[in-house]
Amino acid sequence: MTSWTPLSRRQIAARIAQDIPNGWYVNLGIGVPTLVADEVPKDREVVFHAENGILGIGPAPDEAEVDPWLINAGKQYVTLLPGGSYFHHSDSFAMIRGGHLDLCVLGAYQVAANGDIANWATSEHDTAPAVGGAMDLSVGAQRVWVAMNHVTKDGAPRLVERCGYPLTAPAAVDRVYTDLAVIDVTPQGLAVVEMVSGMTLDSLQAMTGAPLHLA
Template structure:
């Protein structure tokens, strides 16, 4: 929050709930490592969404309770997960065939930067990270029908993550279709970022000042 402003940024759970609420009934969805994994815990009751993990799961459930952890069930980020009724397990190669064959409706990924044309930069480059490479995000952003990004609006040092042109190495070009940040929800259109919602109390001028690219409004 900036000095003199009256808005409160959404927290991680609020962002995850918003993403979960927007996923249509019956979609097959891959959740990227980190913040996107929270989405599985917040699908509205009664809505069927089938979660996929690239290490070979279709029908991934929410995070298990501490006393229900199965050490053999993990997602691509090496986090413990559960399975829903009817889930299936399969070879890593079959999982990537689903991704590359265009059989998934949506992937939700984190990002360091998103360009106004939908370019995605989300390589993890530090050797201290769990996946110090481009990882499966390269296949997901190229092969899945819709790519949504969950991220903070600004970096830790206050720089915009939504920019006219990415400065980091690209994971994929013109891939992102929607962005969820702690300040706003934006579609990526031929004209650039289109704001479809933002936190209460945040003015258009404030949001523009916190974004590194022009904004349009639905």
């Protein structure tokens, strides 16, 4: 019987939000990353960006507050904080490609020990039409953090020596937040910064497809 409890999706998002400094410009990917905007401490200003052309995204709206014209790149309803703005998506991608985002938080199917990320397709027969904006974000943002479960539903590791899925970008990931641990991608390999209560390095290693060491 295990002595540890994995984090929920909301808890992963909250843990990521803790580490985002005041004043950063941040893009959030689809899935768990979207929840990060709801978890930023009230005394901290983080400017959230969407690649379809928004700066200053706030928490998700209540059902009664939904504006059907205000959505993010994942087609989810969002709110706009005071001072927020809209602009053409070509200007949005100029921000991304110009290195003006401090951070991008993405979901992923796999992350390799060297920071390769695969987050858009699981095979050449996948239904996703193309890699999309994640490719630009992975190489354009100054930092890339990944939010994902540590293993698949079948128990296979998502942190691996080499990605088996089509890459989104090579050597792009700086840090990974899973439901079990916080792990940095370093020149010396995957460094464990933090583990859930009760988790041991040996137990975490057994669920990881690449060598780990303590940071």
